[in-house]
Amino acid sequence: MRRLDEVRGMATLPDVAQHAGVSTATAARALGGYGSVRESTRQRVLDAAEVLGYRPNVLARSMITGSTQTIGVVISDIENPFFRRSLRGITDTARSRGFEVLLANTDEELEKERSAVSLLAARRVDGMVVCPADAGDRKHLREVIASGTPIVLLDRRVSGLAADTVGIDNRKAARLATERLLSLGHERIAIVTGGTPEIRERLVRPDMRGVERLSATTVGSRAAGYRDALTAAGITMRPEYFSANGFRREDAVSEVHLLMDLPQPPTAILAFDSIQSLGALQCFRERSIRCPEHVSLLGFDDAEWADLVSPPLTVVTQPMYEIGVAACERLLDRIGGEQRSPVHDRLPTVFVERSSIGPPTHG
Amino acid sequence: MRRLDEVRGMATLPDVAQHAGVSTATAARALGGYGSVRESTRQRVLDAAEVLGYRPNVLARSMITGSTQTIGVVISDIENPFFRRSLRGITDTARSRGFEVLLANTDEELEKERSAVSLLAARRVDGMVVCPADAGDRKHLREVIASGTPIVLLDRRVSGLAADTVGIDNRKAARLATERLLSLGHERIAIVTGGTPEIRERLVRPDMRGVERLSATTVGSRAAGYRDALTAAGITMRPEYFSANGFRREDAVSEVHLLMDLPQPPTAILAFDSIQSLGALQCFRERSIRCPEHVSLLGFDDAEWADLVSPPLTVVTQPMYEIGVAACERLLDRIGGEQRSPVHDRLPTVFVERSSIGPPTHG
DNA sequence: GCCACTTTTGAGAACGCTCTCAACGCCGTG
DNA sequence: CACGGCGTTGAGAGCGTTCTCAAAAGTGGC
Numbered sequence: 001m002r003r004l005d006e007v008r009g010m011a012t013l014p015d016v017a018q019h020a021g022v023s024t025a026t027a028a029r030a031l032g033g034y035g036s037v038r039e040s041t042r043q044r045v046l047d048a049a050e051v052l053g054y055r056p057n058v059l060a061r062s063m064i065t066g067s068t069q070t071i072g073v074v075i076s077d078i079e080n081p082f083f084r085r086s087l088r089g090i091t092d093t094a095r096s097r098g099f100e101v102l103l104a105n106t107d108e109e110l111e112k113e114r115s116a117v118s119l120l121a122a123r124r125v126d127g128m129v130v131c132p133a134d135a136g137d138r139k140h141l142r143e144v145i146a147s148g149t150p151i152v153l154l155d156r157r158v159s160g161l162a163a164d165t166v167g168i169d170n171r172k173a174a175r176l177a178t179e180r181l182l183s184l185g186h187e188r189i190a191i192v193t194g195g196t197p198e199i200r201e202r203l204v205r206p207d208m209r210g211v212e213r214l215s216a217t218t219v220g221s222r223a224a225g226y227r228d229a230l231t232a233a234g235i236t237m238r239p240e241y242f243s244a245n246g247f248r249r250e251d252a253v254s255e256v257h258l259l260m261d262l263p264q265p266p267t268a269i270l271a272f273d274s275i276q277s278l279g280a281l282q283c284f285r286e287r288s289i290r291c292p293e294h295v296s297l298l299g300f301d302d303a304e305w306a307d308l309v310s311p312p313l314t315v316v317t318q319p320m321y322e323i324g325v326a327a328c329e330r331l332l333d334r335i336g337g338e339q340r341s342p343v344h345d346r347l348p349t350v351f352v353e354r355s356s357i358g359p360p361t362h363g
Numbered sequence: 364m365r366r367l368d369e370v371r372g373m374a375t376l377p378d379v380a381q382h383a384g385v386s387t388a389t390a391a392r393a394l395g396g397y398g399s400v401r402e403s404t405r406q407r408v409l410d411a412a413e414v415l416g417y418r419p420n421v422l423a424r425s426m427i428t429g430s431t432q433t434i435g436v437v438i439s440d441i442e443n444p445f446f447r448r449s450l451r452g453i454t455d456t457a458r459s460r461g462f463e464v465l466l467a468n469t470d471e472e473l474e475k476e477r478s479a480v481s482l483l484a485a486r487r488v489d490g491m492v493v494c495p496a497d498a499g500d501r502k503h504l505r506e507v508i509a510s511g512t513p514i515v516l517l518d519r520r521v522s523g524l525a526a527d528t529v530g531i532d533n534r535k536a537a538r539l540a541t542e543r544l545l546s547l548g549h550e551r552i553a554i555v556t557g558g559t560p561e562i563r564e565r566l567v568r569p570d571m572r573g574v575e576r577l578s579a580t581t582v583g584s585r586a587a588g589y590r591d592a593l594t595a596a597g598i599t600m601r602p603e604y605f606s607a608n609g610f611r612r613e614d615a616v617s618e619v620h621l622l623m624d625l626p627q628p629p630t631a632i633l634a635f636d637s638i639q640s641l642g643a644l645q646c647f648r649e650r651s652i653r654c655p656e657h658v659s660l661l662g663f664d665d666a667e668w669a670d671l672v673s674p675p676l677t678v679v680t681q682p683m684y685e686i687g688v689a690a691c692e693r694l695l696d697r698i699g700g701e702q703r704s705p706v707h708d709r710l711p712t713v714f715v716e717r718s719s720i721g722p723p724t725h726g
Numbered sequence: 727g728c729c730a731c732t733t734t735t736g737a738g739a740a741c742g743c744t745c746t747c748a749a750c751g752c753c754g755t756g
Numbered sequence: 757c758a759c760g761g762c763g764t765t766g767a768g769a770g771c772g773t774t775c776t777c778a779a780a781a782g783t784g785g786c
Contacts, residue, residue, distance in 0.1 A: 010487075010510055012772055023736045028774065035775090036733060053506060058485045059422050059431070060773035063741045068422070070465075070486075078454070079447050088442055091468055100482065102433075103466050105454055119463065122421045123433075143416060147373055249667070281671050304612070305668035308644050375742055386766045391744065398745090399763060423743035426771045 011052035020048035031056065062124065070100045071331060072120035072128040075154065076108045076247075081274045081303045082320050083131065086154060089324020090129055097332050099126070108247060110136040117144060127331045129324075131155050134195065134217040150334035152327045156218050157344065164334070165344040166327040168318045170218055173349045174225030174270070177298055177316050180351070181268045182233050185359045186296065190241035190259050190266035191226055192252055192276040195219035200244040203227070219244070222272055222300075241266055252279020253286070260287060260295075267360035268296040274303040281309055292358035302352055312354035319347050374415035383411035394419065425487065433463045434694060435483035435491040438517065439471045439610075444637045444666045445683050446494065449517060452687020453492055460695050462489070471610060473499040480507060490694045494518050497558065497580040513697035515690045519581050520707065527697070528707040529690040531681045533581055536712045537588030537633070540661055540679050543714070544631045545596050548722045549659065553604035553622050553629035554589055555615055555639040558582035563607040566590070582607070585635055585663070604629055615642020616649070623650060623658075630723035631659040637666040644672055655721035665715055675717035682710050 017027035022041060029035040030045035031054075037045075048054075062068045071094055075083040091101050102125060104116035110133045117140045120128055131154040132141065138158055145151055145162055155167045181189050193199065195217075203223050223242070230237055240262060243255035252271075256279060259266055271277040277299035284291050291297050291311055299306070302317040326345050380390035385404055392398040393408035394417075400408075411417075425431045434457055438446040454464050465488060467479035473496045480503045483491055494517040495504065501521055508514055508525055518530040544552050556562065558580075566586050586605070593600055603625060606618035615634075619642060622629055634640040640662035647654050654660050654674055662669070665680040689708050 014772080024773085025736055025738090025775080026734080029735090032774080035735095038734060041734085053510065055481070055485050055510075057426075057487060057772050059425050059487055060741085060771075062422050063420075063426070063743090063772085064774045066741085077451075078441065079451055084442050084447055088440075088468070091441070091466060095467070100486065101466050103454060103464050104458070105451070118418070122418050123463065124420060124422055147416065147418075278667060278671060285671065303668070304641060305666070305672060308641060308648065309668060309671050310673035377742080387743085388745080388766055388768090389764085392765090395744080398765095401764060404764085420742050423741075423771085426742085426773090427744045429771085 010057070011049075011054040012057070013054075015052055016045060016048045016054050019052060020045045067126055067335075068124050069098060070102055070123070070125045071328070071335075072102045072104065072116075072123070072125040074104045074106060074113060074116050074120070074128060074130040076106050076131060076133070078103070078105060081301055082155070082318070085320035086324035086327070089321040089326075090328040093325050093328035093332070099332065106131075106133060108133050114140045117141065121147070121149060125149065126335045127151065129154055129327050129331055132158055134199070134219065150331060152331040152334070154323070154327050162342055164327075164330045164342050166323050166330060167218075167346065168323070168349050169346045170221035171225035171228065173300075173316050173318070174222035175229045176225075176351065177270055177300075178226045178229035179233075180353075181270065181296065181298060181357065182229060182235075184268075184296070184357060186268040187235055188238075188241070188264060188266045188360075189226075189230070189268045189270060190243065191223065191270045191272065192243040192255055192259075192280060193219045193223065193272045194247050194252065194276045195223075195244040195272075196246075197244055199223070200239070200242045203242060219272060226270065247275065249275050249279045249282070252276045253283050256280045256283035257287070260289065266295065268298065268357065271297065271299040274299060274301040274306070277301075277303075277306075277313060277315075281313075292356055294361060296357040296360070298357050306352075307354060311356045314354045314357045315352050317350045317352055319349075323347055373420075374412075374417040375420070376417075378415055379408060379411045379417050382415060383408045430489055430698075431487050432461055433465055433486070433488045434691070434698075435465045435467065435479075435486070435488040437467045437469060437476060437479050437483070437491060437493040439469050439494060439496070441466070441468060444664055445518070445681070448683035449687035449690070452684040452689075453691040456688045456691035456695070462695065469494075469496060471496050477503045480504065484510070484512060488512065489698045490514065492517055492690050492694055495521055497562070497582065513694060515694040515697070517686065517690050525705055527690075527693045527705050529686050529693060530581075530709065531686070531712050532709045533584035534588035534591065536663075536679050536681070537585035538592045539588075539714065540633055540663075541589045541592035542596075543716075544633065544659065544661060544720065545592060545598075547631075547659070547720060549631040550598055551601075551604070551627060551629045551723075552589075552593070552631045552633060553606065554586065554633045554635065555606040555618055555622075555643060556582045556586065556635045557610050557615065557639045558607040558635075559609075560607055562586070563602070563605045566605060582635060589633060610638065612638050612642045612645070615639045616646050619643045619646035620650070623652065629658065631661065631720065634660065634662040637662060637664040637669070640664075640666075640669075640676060640678075644676075655719055657724060659720040659723070661720050669715075670717060674719045677717045677720045678715050680713045680715055682712075686710055 013024050013027055017024045027045050030037045030042045031049060073090055078084050094101050102120060106113040106116060113133050121144050127150040129152050138161055141151060141161055151163045153163050153165045157165045199219055227237060243259060245251050245255050269280055271280050280297050289295055299313055299315045302315045306313040306315055376387050376390055380387045390408050393400045393405040394412060436453055441447050457464050465483060469476040469479060476496050484507050490513045492515050501524055504514060504524055514526045516526050516528045520528045562582055590600060608614050608618050632643055634643050643660050652658055662676055662678045665678045669676040669678055
């Protein structure tokens, strides 16, 4: 009669009920704390559960209630400073509200994202926090939302998707950072994006359509902000100053080398995330380039090491933990039944000036 | 007849069966790819599933099969460099074998660990990778194992628990690191452990019992290795050279300040993880202490920034990703039914010498 | 000691799936 | 034409819960 239990040793509700000499319904009431149960029987059931080491099977419960008390988180890489800090915000919030977190990495690959979303949906998570890959179709996300599972987008915005978004104003932050560089006298400012070459092509196009379509993505928005600042200052963009060739540190290192090999190398570099900053720093070290004397470096995200490298890095900080918290809260509200139309939270950034930027040596 | 579906829009197997004009059994066979189904009906079912956007309910399947294809991971902090890298190893391995990962942070708090383990058990995960808190009873772990859910311990070893362990030989690694410092001529070597004050007390006790009991924990093992090296060199340990007062960077900073305020400050510091290294570095910067001229610094774990701080940090590297992979593989093997007695994997460490250590100035 | 009323209890359906078992139609063979 | 064998199909039980509904057991007033 206890097939699985003999193997896994898990006591079930009928086991407890039998041990306490009551029906499963009564046992369920006593354990679940609903309905009304005589105090003496309640105690008897609780004791029986204790003795048998009973643990309710959440799966069975979920089948009835339709809720799994679980949210799925789909991000490109837990090791990325932005995501790991946000993830912490998400897990802390979820946990405090009684939800569990199912995790999936995508490495910015659309195919992995699709399968992750599909798997999480099959697992009937109550909702998802997704940081969508920069390109490709969003049918899989649309389907999930259509089926009634809310999705909150992290960091990135996808047009035409009925989902809440939480992030920062990337375009503005990048514009402000670029303007600071301009105000120091820099005119040859390069960006190291940590994006794909495709992004670069789109950005370089003379019509604005490229930028507009891009503004849905983080890299695109930031690139657009960079472009805004240059345009406003009357400086023409140079395509060779756009680095976009992968997400890893090695990619950034070689990209910055390429930049410095240019006949007219940039006098300042704007790195789009802390991996890119690290890559630039490593390149500088390899070439014995002094920063900020020879080149200025300005990065996104205040990593744990940002104030301890040499020189201490000037950065645009985004409230990563708070973004995670906000995203999770929004999602839990939706799961709780909130109905209003999608909202797009934009959390404030902070500019932290340290010593990695200065006036250009030859401008 | 479709109560939940009208809300969540999820098609069920009976829906698909009805749409295809077959029984649920046949639909299940066609979708599940087992039994024998006529090719034409199979196609009809598949089409119906496609049309209705059918997604199998994994929960219901799990109830039958008794397997959730999910593992739980209980670690102290995803943001910690060691854990986040290991976690990546775990998730990659799990995913490649068709398993999902349920995540929980404990912040080294036993209570959180207990509730996390209990929740995961209630969710019927097929197994868990746990990095147990350094102290306290292990009843919760023992219960889970007794109920038939395998556990693999990450990094730390718990005596008397029938669980596999994956980590490094912490005692040896610490001994080797200390010996290197000794060989440079250092005699006043301090450790910054990132542990609790209790650990310190136990280690200082004149009898060996303290150390022995500690050797089950990471900090304890490393402290023991440090002690081994000093003892072998005929140097008496100084209790004031043990820093153990929390896990955060600020804690480390103030501990190192305390160390440097000593009448006889250490000439070398051994930091037990990269957070502690960062703390030491920050303290040095605050006091304008030059490293390695004034103090040598040797750390555990080769963080992404270790070669880019100044001075580039000398470290003992552990193969964090591989530890995660090994732990997950071991666990999946157990889940697969492997029966042999617990094994304890010890992966090799690598000593990476950079420029943060040198001979003492006055020895 | 009887009736209306409340509290406590149990039987059993439902959730969505898997899987056993028996039945069905179809074939060739004796 | 009866028979065994095979591929295909459907009915229905079961997984461990929750929850509805009705029956049983108490409770108090008269």
